[in-house]
Amino acid sequence: xxxxxxxxxxxxxxxxxxxxxxxxxxxxxxxxxxxxxxxxxxxxxxxxxxxxxxxxxxxxxxxxxxxxxxxxxxxxxxxxxxxxxxxxxxxxxxxxxxxxxxxxxxxxxxxxxxxxxxxxxxxxxxxxxxxxxxxxxxxxxxxxxxxxxxxxxxxxxxxxxxxxxxxxxxxxxxxxxxxxxxxxxxxxxxxxxxxxxxxxxxxxxxxxxxxxxxxxxxxxxxxxxxxxxxxxxxxxxxxxxxxxxxxxxxxxxxxxxxxxxxxxxxxxxxxxxxxxxxxxxxxxxxxxxxxxxxxxxxxxxxxxxxxxxxxxxxxxxxxxxxxxxxxxxxxxxxxxxxxxxxxxxxxxxxxxxxxxxxxxxxxxxxxxxxxxxxxxxxxxxxxxxxxxxxxxxxxxxxxxxxxxxxxxxxxxxxxxxxxxxxxxxxxxxxxxxxxxxxxxxxxxxxxxxxxxxxxxxxxxxxxxxxxxxxxxxxxxxxxxxxxxxxxxxxxxxxxxxxxxxxxxxxxxxxxxxxxxxxxxxxxxxxxxxxxxxxxxxxxxxxxxxxxxxxxxxxxxxxxxxxxxxxxxxxxxxxxxxxxxxxxxxxxxxxxxxxxxxxx
Amino acid sequence: xxxxxxxxxxxxxxxxxxxxxxxxxxxxxxxxxxxxxxxxxxxxxxxxxxxxxxxxxxxxxxxxxxxxxxxxxxxxxxxxxxxxxxxxxxxxxxxxxxxxxxxxxxxxxxxxxxxxxxxxxxxxxxxxxxxxxxxxxxxxxxxxxxxxxxxxxxxxxxxxxxxxxxxxxxxxxxxxxxxxxxxxxxxxxxxxxxxxxxxxxxxxxxxxxxxxxxxxxxxxxxxxxxxxxxxxxxxxxxxxxxxxxxxxxxxxxxxxxxxxxxxxxxxxxxxxxxxxxxxxxxxxxxxxxxxxxxxxxxxxxxxxxxxxxxxxxxxxxxxxxxxxxxxxxxxxxxxxxxxxxxxxxxxxxxxxxxxxxxxxxxxxxxxxxxxx
Numbered sequence: 001x002x003x004x005x006x007x008x009x010x011x012x013x014x015x016x017x018x019x020x021x022x023x024x025x026x027x028x029x030x031x032x033x034x035x036x037x038x039x040x041x042x043x044x045x046x047x048x049x050x051x052x053x054x055x056x057x058x059x060x061x062x063x064x065x066x067x068x069x070x071x072x073x074x075x076x077x078x079x080x081x082x083x084x085x086x087x088x089x090x091x092x093x094x095x096x097x098x099x100x101x102x103x104x105x106x107x108x109x110x111x112x113x114x115x116x117x118x119x120x121x122x123x124x125x126x127x128x129x130x131x132x133x134x135x136x137x138x139x140x141x142x143x144x145x146x147x148x149x150x151x152x153x154x155x156x157x158x159x160x161x162x163x164x165x166x167x168x169x170x171x172x173x174x175x176x177x178x179x180x181x182x183x184x185x186x187x188x189x190x191x192x193x194x195x196x197x198x199x200x201x202x203x204x205x206x207x208x209x210x211x212x213x214x215x216x217x218x219x220x221x222x223x224x225x226x227x228x229x230x231x232x233x234x235x236x237x238x239x240x241x242x243x244x245x246x247x248x249x250x251x252x253x254x255x256x257x258x259x260x261x262x263x264x265x266x267x268x269x270x271x272x273x274x275x276x277x278x279x280x281x282x283x284x285x286x287x288x289x290x291x292x293x294x295x296x297x298x299x300x301x302x303x304x305x306x307x308x309x310x311x312x313x314x315x316x317x318x319x320x321x322x323x324x325x326x327x328x329x330x331x332x333x334x335x336x337x338x339x340x341x342x343x344x345x346x347x348x349x350x351x352x353x354x355x356x357x358x359x360x361x362x363x364x365x366x367x368x369x370x371x372x373x374x375x376x377x378x379x380x381x382x383x384x385x386x387x388x389x390x391x392x393x394x395x396x397x398x399x400x401x402x403x404x405x406x407x408x409x410x411x412x413x414x415x416x417x418x419x420x421x422x423x424x425x426x427x428x429x430x431x432x433x434x435x436x437x438x439x440x441x442x443x444x445x446x447x448x449x450x451x452x453x454x455x456x457x458x459x460x461x462x463x464x465x466x467x468x469x470x471x472x473x474x475x476x477x478x479x480x481x482x483x484x485x486x487x488x489x490x491x492x493x494x495x496x497x498x499x500x501x502x503x504x505x506x507x508x509x510x511x512x513x514x515x516x517x518x519x520x521x522x523x524x525x526x527x528x529x530x531x532x533x534x535x536x537x538x539x540x541x542x543x544x545x546x547x548x549x550x551x552x553x554x555x556x557x558x559x560x561x562x563x564x565x566x567x568x569x570x571x572x573x574x575x576x577x578x579x580x581x582x583x584x585x586x587x588x589x590x591x592x593x594x595x596x597x598x599x
Numbered sequence: 600x601x602x603x604x605x606x607x608x609x610x611x612x613x614x615x616x617x618x619x620x621x622x623x624x625x626x627x628x629x630x631x632x633x634x635x636x637x638x639x640x641x642x643x644x645x646x647x648x649x650x651x652x653x654x655x656x657x658x659x660x661x662x663x664x665x666x667x668x669x670x671x672x673x674x675x676x677x678x679x680x681x682x683x684x685x686x687x688x689x690x691x692x693x694x695x696x697x698x699x700x701x702x703x704x705x706x707x708x709x710x711x712x713x714x715x716x717x718x719x720x721x722x723x724x725x726x727x728x729x730x731x732x733x734x735x736x737x738x739x740x741x742x743x744x745x746x747x748x749x750x751x752x753x754x755x756x757x758x759x760x761x762x763x764x765x766x767x768x769x770x771x772x773x774x775x776x777x778x779x780x781x782x783x784x785x786x787x788x789x790x791x792x793x794x795x796x797x798x799x800x801x802x803x804x805x806x807x808x809x810x811x812x813x814x815x816x817x818x819x820x821x822x823x824x825x826x827x828x829x830x831x832x833x834x835x836x837x838x839x840x841x842x843x844x845x846x847x848x849x850x851x852x853x854x855x856x857x858x859x860x861x862x863x864x865x866x867x868x869x870x871x872x873x874x875x876x877x878x879x880x881x882x883x884x885x886x887x888x889x890x891x892x893x894x895x896x897x898x899x900x901x902x903x904x905x906x907x908x909x910x911x912x913x914x915x916x917x918x919x920x921x922x923x924x925x926x927x928x929x930x931x932x933x934x935x936x937x938x939x940x941x942x943x944x945x946x947x948x949x950x951x952x953x954x955x956x957x958x959x960x961x962x963x964x965x966x967x968x969x970x971x
Contacts, residue, residue, distance in 0.1 A: 405817045436609060438606070480810075
């Protein structure tokens with residue numbers, strides 16, 4: 001599919017440089033530091049890399065929204081700096097937060113973008129049905145954009161971006177915050193556009209499995225290109241270094257993972273289904289027996305293994321991110337969170353519909369579900385931010401809403417989006433929340449010092465929180481929620497939008513906390529992350545569809561065709577079965593709960 | 600109890616930090632009230648200066664010249680033209696070249712000397728009734744003085760009745776003396792109400808309110824923590840305007856600072872109560888802003904700041920009873936100009952206390968029930 005010799009590539013950057021100046025920093029920060037790369041016509045090219053690698057900056061430069069400090073950037077053979085309008089007439093760009101008008105309906109949003117791009121009536125008549133069919137939004141034409149789920153919003157954004165046919169489509173993290181089902185749908189749309197219409201697409205993503213499916217990947221790190229080429233080449237770098245190991249019976253995979261990560265020659269270890277996948281720094285020499293006491297087997301490498309290998313040779317961090325609490329809580333295994341037949345209605349809409357589950361002390365409990373499944377509503381009820389319409393819930397032995405305010409000191413809560421005070425510095429935020437939880441004097445100073453140390457925020461203590469990169473903000477939010485050493489920690493999509501390194505560091509801390517007796521309840525869109533949990537519950541349309549250990553839930557999707565289903569397979573199977581049932585029943589999802597046998 | 604106080608202090612400290620850390624928001628809290636006080640001091644005045652007037656002097660006598668020199672020397676009127684024909688009057692008024700035209704009949708001096716009394720015609724541009732009325736009043740008093748002086752000089756009997764008027768508390772009846780003390784209440788109301796209203800709405804919008812609610816903070820502690828810094832800022836602003844009044848405009852302060860700030864404290868409590876009420880109702884900063892804008896106009900129109908309450912229809916006068924600004928303006932004026940003590944201010948103080956109690960209690964009730 002590569003371009004013929006005479007034709008210029010769809011995107012060609014040479015020694016591209018762009019720096020940004022932050023208010024309190026003397027030296028400008030280089031977002032792109034001499035980047036040379038290309039994307040070919042008719043191909044799907046993925047930009048991957050940790051937060052702050054320069055992915056969005058490159059996108060914005062290509063869309064002619066920023067001006068480079070140096071180097072050249074040609075898009076479709078046109079110099080962007082010289083003729084931004086020429087480029088903008090030929091491309092479509094969907095930024096991370098696409099500008100949908102929440103008070104307009106789906107159809108009105110589409111019309112608005114068609115008007116903005118001067119798309120005529122004939123062209124609309126031809127394109128609209130195709131866009132509607134592609135995004136399956138036809139039944140929701142009159143619904144307000146603000147009332148769509150996250151996944152549907154992204155699909156509408158994509159449809160608005162495609163109201164005219166561009167020669168190059170730029171998508172900046174189109175699947176962030178989108179659940180696996182919607183992610184799969186979005187991804188199908190993009191791949192069809194490339195395969196059937198020969199569209200050229202450049203997209204950035206934090207999901208490495210997505211990058212693996214692209215024709216070409218560009219790995220950015222701190223403003224530099226670490227790799228450019230076919231995804232398989234990245235995977236090949238880990239050839240002979242990828243293994244999987246089976247954890248001891250009855251032990252969560254994360255224990256084995258933690259042990260593996262402590263070995264100096266192991267670069268990366270992540271739970272992978274029932275096993276733990278790990279990558280060694282170098283291929284094992286002949287006669288090596290360091291893995292003998294492990295039930296380990298060599299496996300063919302995948303993109304993620306090579307990616308971690310590449311990154312680890314350039315960046316440290318995330319590995320040693322363990323954590324220790326000052327007073328471990330005894331693992332007594334009693335239920336510290338108990339939810340019985342919990343219901344929450346908003347008017348006629350039932351957001352949470354008779355859910356029941358228990359979480360035991362020191363457990364990591366995962367709530368999985370598509371956007372709008374009722375996870376956040378459940379969380380808000382557990383934290384006392386919202387009153388249940390019906391049912392009972394006990395957190396640390398008390399109903400949070402009727403218990404005295406001091407009972408809230410036993411909980412920690414990290415919201416989905418950064419909710420500390422942006423204008424305040426890291427130190428000031430920590431001081432405020434320490435005081436809010438009644439810490440003072442030496443105790444307060446000690447805890448703040450502990451938080452700065454454990455979350456590696458010491459160097460940023462005086463930085464204004466709003467100016468921190470997302471990964472640091474996430475760490476700060478965690479630090480603030482742990483200052484008072486809560487027994488129970490609620491984390492609402494803590495890893496959404498975080499890069500692979502940050503996610504690993506995050507889970508390292510969480511598993512360490514759980515080991516020391518802290519109960520963790522977490523929602524996530526990353527199905528691989530469900531493997532870190534002791535137990536998970538899959539929610540959709542306000543109901544718990546399945547719950548049990550990751551192994552038990554995976555078991556639900558086992559068929560002859562997929563003898564070893566992943567958590568993502570299980571999730572999609574469970575949700576789709578339930579939706580099919582409720583369609584068959586013709587109304588609200590019914591009584592049937594697919595309940596895995598409790599251990 | 601101590602724990603609650605420490606939490607309130609921590610929240611107040613955080614609020615002040617958030618406002619004062621940023622240089623721009625720091626300036627926006629102090630500069631505008633001072634600048635507004637200065638602008639109002641100069642601009643919002645009913646005192647007339649440089650009033651353009653024209654004369655149609657058909658007499659050209661010593662008496663008419665003496666009368667006109669009285670007008671020209673008053674410092675208020677500025678003669679822009681000497682008209683020749685009656686027809687010119689209309690043209691001058693229509694074109695707004697003169698606010699007043701004084702016509703002196705050709706028999707003016709003769710009539711005066713004959714003792715019959717002379718007539719003058721004064722034509723004013725009534726399109727701005729307020730200014731025209733004031734200007735005509737000035738002319739009347741100048742003519743009255745001329746008439747008395749002329750009579751005395753020419754041996755006529757003095758007029759039967761002579762009114763000698765003296766204005767207490769503001770001997771020269773300068774609008775500024777009346778306006779600026781009133782501005783103390785007006786300016787602090789705007790800022791205090793907005794600051795409080797926006798601070799909660801901002802937290803709601805940015806999701807930090809949830810984070811606050813999962814900490815051991817109780818609803819009333821959050822309200823107190825929000826109210827205290829706003830009141831402190833309000834008090835500092837009031838002090839700023841007070842300084843401008845005394846040291847820039849040299850308006851003498853007759854009362855006690857303690858009395859003034861006790862009154863202001865009650866007023867600020869009521870203002871903060873309204874701000875909290877707004878923020879309890881508003882879901883976003885935009886709504887909070889809109890609501891406060893909606894309130895500011897009626898609050899200032901119905902406060903007696905620029906128009907006397909007593910001349911409003913009685914139904915509207917009842918409405919002003921729930922306007923905290925009305926009492927604040929009364930308190931600041933009375934303490935500032937007449938030196939009133941707490942006892943005299945009681946009719947203003949107790950309604951403020953009642954308003955503060957009502958708004959704070961309602962806001963706290965809504966806060967607790969909105970979480971359902």
